[in-house]
Amino acid sequence: MSQRPDDHRRKWNREEYESMALQRLQAEIAEEDLGIPKQPAVKREMLKQRDYKVDLESKLGKSVVINKATPSSQTGGYYCNVCDCVVKDSINFLDHINGTKHQRNLGMSMKIERSTVDQVKARFAANKKKLEEKKRDYDLEQRVKELKEEEEKIKEYRKERRKDRKRKIEESNEPEEDIDEMAAVMGFSGFGSSKAKK
């Protein structure tokens, strides 16, 4: 067993498991040799899938003032209301709610119901269907995007053409005014009379 302080691997309590094994052995010996029936184990529910999303992020980036009177459920970190304990970070919180102690407090054993072949097949089919739906949605999205882009291009083209036409009309209709205007501008800003007046 490693004794490194930074070792984050899961540890097993040897003494606890040894005593459990010993108890089991004693019970078996008692049953076989002395004819004493084994104590029926506490019947617990099979392990169930979570039907809610674990909230790990709602308190991210928030500050909370904590004093001595603050109940432990509000001291920051992740609070488990089933076990009434606070866990410091999300990884350990997930470990906790997936762990034996928490599941036992929920009234569940760590045993998992064995799936039948039909259940597995059904799951495969469902996943495949989901994947196909996703692809179809994506195709549709792509098509809509392309149509929009095309429409945008046509609009742009029409706008340019309208401008062109307008320019041509202006050029053919008012050539003199344009020249006059130009001259006026030149006279004003080019060889201004303000200096000459002084």
Ligand SMILES: [Zn+2]
């Ligand atoms: Zn818990």
